[in-house]
Amino acid sequence: MPSVRSLLALGLLVTPAVFASPVPQGNGNDNGCKNGQGNGLSKKCTSTSSSTSRSTSTSFSTSQSTSTSTSTSRSTAVTPTPTTPSSTSAAPSTTVAPTSISSTSAVSSTPSPSSTAPSSSGFKLLTPTKTATTGPLASATGMADAAVAIGKYFGTAADIPGTGAASDPYYLAGLNNIHNFNQITPANIMKWQYLEPQQNVFDFTGADQFVALAKTNQKIIRCHTLNWYQQLPNWLSNPATPWTNETLMDVLVNHIDQVMGHFGDSCYAWDVVNEVFNDDATATWRDTIWYRTSGPSFVSVAFRAANAAKAKYGLKTKLYYNDYNIEYLYPKSNMAQQLVANLTTQGINVDGVGLQSHFANTFTPSLSSQQQNMAAFTALKNAKGVNIEVAVTELDVRVPDTGSLFAPSASVTAAIQNQQVQFYWNTVNACATTAGCVGVTVWDFVDTYSWIPSTFAGTGFGDLYYQPGGANSPLVGKAAIDAIIDGFQNVQPGTYA
Ligand code: XIL
Numbered sequence: 063m064p065s066v067r068s069l070l071a072l073g074l075l076v077t078p079a080v081f082a083s084p085v086p087q088g089n090g091n092d093n094g095c096k097n098g099q100g101n102g103l104s105k106k107c108t109s110t111s112s113s114t115s116r117s118t119s120t121s122f123s124t125s126q127s128t129s130t131s132t133s134t135s136r137s138t139a140v141t142p143t144p145t146t147p148s149s150t151s152a153a154p155s156t157t158v159a160p161t162s163i164s165s166t167s168a169v170s171s172t173p174s175p176s177s178t179a180p181s182s183s184g185f186k187l188l189t190p191t192k193t194a195t196t197g198p199l200a201s202a203t204g205m206a207d208a209a210v211a212i213g214k215y216f217g218t219a220a221d222i223p224g225t226g227a228a229s230d231p232y233y234l235a236g237l238n239n240i241h242n243f244n245q246i247t248p249a250n251i252m253k254w255q256y257l258e259p260q261q262n263v264f265d266f267t268g269a270d271q272f273v274a275l276a277k278t279n280q281k282i283i284r285c286h287t288l289n290w291y292q293q294l295p296n297w298l299s300n301p302a303t304p305w306t307n308e309t310l311m312d313v314l315v316n317h318i319d320q321v322m323g324h325f326g327d328s329c330y331a332w333d334v335v336n337e338v339f340n341d342d343a344t345a346t347w348r349d350t351i352w353y354r355t356s357g358p359s360f361v362s363v364a365f366r367a368a369n370a371a372k373a374k375y376g377l378k379t380k381l382y383y384n385d386y387n388i389e390y391l392y393p394k395s396n397m398a399q400q401l402v403a404n405l406t407t408q409g410i411n412v413d414g415v416g417l418q419s420h421f422a423n424t425f426t427p428s429l430s431s432q433q434q435n436m437a438a439f440t441a442l443k444n445a446k447g448v449n450i451e452v453a454v455t456e457l458d459v460r461v462p463d464t465g466s467l468f469a470p471s472a473s474v475t476a477a478i479q480n481q482q483v484q485f486y487w488n489t490v491n492a493c494a495t496t497a498g499c500v501g502v503t504v505w506d507f508v509d510t511y512s513w514i515p516s517t518f519a520g521t522g523f524g525d526l527y528y529q530p531g532g533a534n535s536p537l538v539g540k541a542a543i544d545a546i547i548d549g550f551q552n553v554q555p556g557t558y559a
Contacts, residue, residue: 204241217245490549
């Protein structure tokens with residue numbers, strides 16, 4: 063692990079900035095592996111390497127196990143319970159929210175009474191008190207239930223298969239609970255390095271397992287991502303013969319055609335293009351292999367190819383642009399709006415924009431800024447004359463935390479937890495009160511498996527649950543869960559109290 067000093071020297075450490083300035087400082091989101099080089103902080107930022115630590119030959123269990131492992135290391139290799147997925151086909155499925163929801167088997171846990179005493183700042187829960195987290199919540203209204211009640215979805219990213227999460231029965235039970243999550247996004251397994259590890263040699267093994275689990279559990283699937291600058295296979299980022307615009311665009315079009323054709327309408331939406339702009343206030347184009355080789359036109363090539371694949375395979379899947387620091391009123395958000403407008407002018411269809419929403423307790427936009435921003439995007443018409451939709455695609459709210467992965471350190475004060483609760487509520491409520499916002503996805507839901515601590519040094523506790531007993535032990539829900547339910551239910555804009 064690089065030292066804090068070396069990270070600072072490399073400009074890789076996030077400098078907390080209070081969101082009081084009209085010019086935010088950026089969320090430091092790209093410090094995972096800038097320009098595809100990787101910074102060594104995250105084991106999966108292997109964009110310049112064709113090697114992968116992931117096993118795609120193992121299945122993940124969809125059933126409860128009685129594992130008593132007390133492993134506390136996230137990077138410890140685990141052996142997922144081999145099972146046969148019920149289906150490995152990618153047959154088109156309906157993309158609407160399930161009308162009948164079934165509860166999955168709950169891991170036995172002893173619910174502790176939720177605190178009902180409001181804190182001095184008015185929040186319902188000050189400290190995490192729920193443990194009944196894998197079955198329906200005590201109220202019988204989960205986060206997805208609350209979203210579905212107003213015609214939206216609530217979901218999570220999951221970094222499965224081939225990871226510790228994939229064999230953690232408590233994680234899986236939480237994930238599979240349709241009351242809390244009726245949507246899912248693959249955190250990694252549909253990225254280029256996994257799907258096309260050698261040129262024109264596709265490996266859908268792991269991604270098919272992901273899709274099978276999602277379908278078994280009635281999830282809407284957001285597919286992520288067809289064009290990004292990170293997590294590329296070595297043959298693409300370090301070609302033997304340098305790419306020309308023509309050869310690279312052929313590679314891009316072929317990838318999009320093959321991948322979209324394979325998954326069909328299993329995907330409610332595809333993040334067609336991810337993160338093309340820098341974080342500075344002028345929002346310039348990011349220096350990537352795509353931009354260096356082809357200039358900005360790679361974006362229109364990608365969306366043209368995605369639209370062509372939709373027509374060729376007769377798909378309904380929605381085509382999204384996805385980015386961060388576009389979740390609030392900010393120049394980069396204007397750039398993203400301009401991008402959509404430019405594609406529309408060229409007759410190229412874009413269906414939606416994904417607002418990633420990787421926030422920190424020190425850097426989180428207000429409810430009103432997020433609402434105004436969503437309004438600006440959803441006012442845009444696409445090439446079909448239809449208003450584009452937005453989705454919150456990667457929400458998490460990290461806080462200063464130098465403790466263990468499994469429990470908050472002393473730095474996670476009650477005041478900080480209250481900020482986190484409020485910020486989750488703000489983003490969910492912005493979506494709930496915006497007609498064109500279709501749903502909210504958190505970027506994984508258990509701290510044990512979060513990308514945050516390994517990417518943003520000195521921060522953590524950013525997800526909705528934690529495991530005080532370590533991996534493969536019961537989940538404890540945080541107060542933010544109540545805030546999310548309230549955020550969907552309280553569709554009169556206000557504050558969470
Ligand atoms: C992250 C994954 O969560 C990590 O496991 C991986 O090491 C790097 O990528 N924006 C995105 C996601 O669009 O694909 C990123 O996911 C997080 C930032």
